Amino acid sequence: MLAKAPKGTSDILPSRIDYWYYLENIIKEVLQNYGYQEIRTPAFEYTELFVRGIGATTDIVNKEMFTFQDRKGRSLTLRPEGTAPVVRAYIEHNLKRENPLVKLFYLGSMFRCEKPQAGRYRQFNQFGLEAIGSPLPIIDAEIISASLAIYQKIGLTDLSLMLNSVGCRECRPKYLAVLREYFLDKRDSLCPDCLLRYEKNPLRILDCKKEQCQKIVKKCPSIFDYLCEDCATHFLKLRQYLDTLGIVYQINPLLVRGLDYYTKTAFEIISGELGAQNAVGGGGRYDYLVEELGGNYTPAVGFAAGMERIIETMIKQSIKIPVWEGIKVFVATTDASYFVTALEIVNQIREKGIAAEIDFLGKSLKAQMRLANKLKASYVLILGQEEWQEKKVTIKDMVNSSQEKILITEILAYLQSLFLKKESGKS
Ligand code: AMP
Numbered sequence: 001m002l003a004k005a006p007k008g009t010s011d012i013l014p015s016r017i018d019y020w021y022y023l024e025n026i027i028k029e030v031l032q033n034y035g036y037q038e039i040r041t042p043a044f045e046y047t048e049l050f051v052r053g054i055g056a057t058t059d060i061v062n063k064e065m066f067t068f069q070d071r072k073g074r075s076l077t078l079r080p081e082g083t084a085p086v087v088r089a090y091i092e093h094n095l096k097r098e099n100p101l102v103k104l105f106y107l108g109s110m111f112r113c114e115k116p117q118a119g120r121y122r123q124f125n126q127f128g129l130e131a132i133g134s135p136l137p138i139i140d141a142e143i144i145s146a147s148l149a150i151y152q153k154i155g156l157t158d159l160s161l162m163l164n165s166v167g168c169r170e171c172r173p174k175y176l177a178v179l180r181e182y183f184l185d186k187r188d189s190l191c192p193d194c195l196l197r198y199e200k201n202p203l204r205i206l207d208c209k210k211e212q213c214q215k216i217v218k219k220c221p222s223i224f225d226y227l228c229e230d231c232a233t234h235f236l237k238l239r240q241y242l243d244t245l246g247i248v249y250q251i252n253p254l255l256v257r258g259l260d261y262y263t264k265t266a267f268e269i270i271s272g273e274l275g276a277q278n279a280v281g282g283g284g285r286y287d288y289l290v291e292e293l294g295g296n297y298t299p300a301v302g303f304a305a306g307m308e309r310i311i312e313t314m315i316k317q318s319i320k321i322p323v324w325e326g327i328k329v330f331v332a333t334t335d336a337s338y339f340v341t342a343l344e345i346v347n348q349i350r351e352k353g354i355a356a357e358i359d360f361l362g363k364s365l366k367a368q369m370r371l372a373n374k375l376k377a378s379y380v381l382i383l384g385q386e387e388w389q390e391k392k393v394t395i396k397d398m399v400n401s402s403q404e405k406i407l408i409t410e411i412l413a414y415l416q417s418l419f420l421k422k423e424s425g426k427s
Contacts, residue, residue, distance in 0.1 A: 008114070008122025019311045022321040024107060026153045027127045034146040036105040036129050041085035043109065047075040052292055053084030055260025057201040064112040066122075078111035081259065082128045083286065083302055084293070090132055091295040101133040107307075119277030119309050128283075128304035132290065135299035137234045140265045140285060141241035147269065147281060147303045148247060154310065155319045158272035159280065161247065164223070164255040165235040166203070168263045168287065171228035176202055178221050186216050206256045209276075222253040234264050261286040265301065273316045274309060281305030329356040329415065330372035331393075334365050334384035342383055345393070345411060352412055354419065372398065379418070381411065 005011060012020060028038070047067050054060050066078040079085055086104055089095070095102045107127045114120050129146060131139045144161065151159055167175055179202040187195060190205065194213050197204040206217050227235065242249055249267075257266050266284035274280070283303030290298035314321070331346045333339060342358055349356040357375060359368045365382070372380045382394040393411060396403040406414050 006122070008116035010121065016311070018321055018323045019314060020307070023154065023307060023310060023314075024127075027105070027107060027150055030150045030153055031105045031129055031146060034103070034129075034142065034149070036103045036131075036146070039086060039089060039104045039106050040108070041079070041082070041089050041106065043111075044076045044078050045085055045088065047077040049084050049088055049293065050077050050080060053087065053261060053289060054081065055201075057197065057204055058258055058260050060112060060258060064114055066111045066113055079108075080110055080112045082106050082108065082110065082126055082304060083130060083259075083261070083289070086128075086130050086302075087132070087286075087289050087293055087295075087300070091290060091293060096133060096298070099133075101131060101139070103129070103131050105129040117277065119274055119306075119312065121308060125307040126304045127307060128302060130300060130302035132300040133298055134301075135287065137238040137265070138241055140234075140238050140301050141245065141247075143283060143301050143303050144242065144267060145245050145247060147283070147305065150305075151269070151280070151310075154314060156271070156280075156310070156313055156317060158317070160270050160272070161249040162252040162255050162268045162270060163239075163242075163249040164252055164266045165227055165231055165264050166256055166262050166266045166284070167223060167227055167231050171226055171231055172203075172263075175221075175223050175226040178226060179203065179205070182220050183216070189213075189216060201260070203256050206254045207258055217254060220254075224253055231264050238265060257282055257284060261289045261292070263287045267303075269305070271309070271313045273313045277309065279306070280309045280313060325355070327355050327357045327372075327375040327377045328379070328419070329354055330368070330375060330377040330380045331356060331358045332365055332368040332372065332380055332382045333359070334382070336362060338383045338388060341388075341408070345381065345383070345408065348412055349415065352416065354415060378422075379415070 050065060051061050060080050065080055068076055070076055086106060090102060105128065108125065109123050110126050111123050113122055116122060129143060131143055166172065180198065183190065183198055183202060183205065187198060189212055190198065191208065191210045191213055194205045194208050205213060208214065208217065255266055255268055257268065262284040264285040264287065268279050268282035270278045271280045281303060285299070285301040287299040290296065290300060329349055331342045333342045346356045346358045357377070359371065363371065369380065378398055380396045380398060382396065387393050387405065390405065392405045392407050394403050394405050395414070
């Protein structure tokens with residue numbers, strides 16, 4: 001157990017890290033282009049924030065939160081999602097003072113005590129974007145377009161956008177009543193969880209993945225027959241904007257998503273490459289969340305995506321990413337008595353922004369050359385007795401095996417000119 005990561009968690013090893021750097025850079029670049037600024041909130045919050053924000057009838061709040069008490073007995077929860085914390089920060093710091101429309105994004109670990117399976121983990125990373133302050137469907141279109149721009153920039157294909165409206169305070173209660181009516185004589189065929197959902201929030205039944213429930217859900221009344229005029233117009237306008245942007249979508253009246261705060265627009269992006277857990281991201285409008293968490297009524301819309309699932313899709317689609325070029329220069333010594341000079345040399349090379357390495361294990365020169373080879377260093381600087389006496393090092397070109405001696409004082413200028421030559425040769 002000691003040398004095993006907890007269930008549902010995993011290490012991101014150096015062999016995968018380039019994917020993360022690549023993805024994180026694209027997220028920042030694209031979202032800044034769209035005018036979103038990064039916010040970083042704590043990894044845990046007071047439990048009440050999520051209960052109020054996400055909704056007491058959701059699976060997340062009922063079954064999946066990592067909740068604990070601090071020493072004073074206050075209940076805290078590792079954040080299962082990013083929207084409620086961002087909204088909490090928006091209210092706490094009165095961010096609307098600076099701008100009536102606040103556009104934020106975040107990246108970070110989320111925690112849900114789910115049954116682990118491919119694409120579903122207990123600690124996973126999400127990025128998300130939130131636009132707080134506008135009721136207009138044009139901002140819904142922007143959130144969708146910004147999210148898709150990230151996938152596009154990464155080069156992902158085979159993605160579909162599913163779109164729905166889940167109504168508002170006006171029309172949703174009417175639809176819930178219709179759903180209760182519809183499920184009334186079918187309750188015996190629903191799973192135990194859905195029986196509870198029937199009592200508390202029948203909309204949640206639409207999100208049940210169990211086959212027995214899905215069969216019944218498939219034929220249930222469509223929310224589109226019950227949307228109020230405001231919600232129907234909002235949806236229509238959003239569709240117009242998406243059409244203008246050339247964004248293709250499928251309307252799915254059963255899409256409700258796993259969080260209670262959504263109103264009007266709900267959407268999900270799914271990948272054809274992934275199995276059961278095929279959603280690479282999802283979002284929607286949450287017009288009452290700011291109010292629910294103690295602020296004034298402030299309409300808002302957002303999106304969140306699972307980064308592990310994106311990386312899994314990137315790997316499946318063999319997306320090429322820039323990789324770290326590795327160690328360029330290895331400084332080898334024939335004896336520990338040259339370590340001080342070798343340390344100075346390696347340090348100066350690194351200060352010039354050239355990745356350099358040295359032996360820390362007291363290896364023989366032969367073993368150091370093997371290590372330099374393994375690291376794919378372009379050059380090895382050898383410091384031995386002869387070189388030491390001449391105040392020089394031997395510089396060996398690892399590609400063509402040529403070597404020459406240069407003065408220690410000239411190493412930096414020499415290396416820089418070599419790398420400059422290589423760079424210009426590349427272009
Ligand atoms: P949600 O916050 O539930 O709307 O989820 C947004 C996205 O986060 C999903 O579309 C997934 O890509 C990802 N996600 C949610 N839960 C998990 C999990 N347990 N493990 C990995 N990714 C997840």
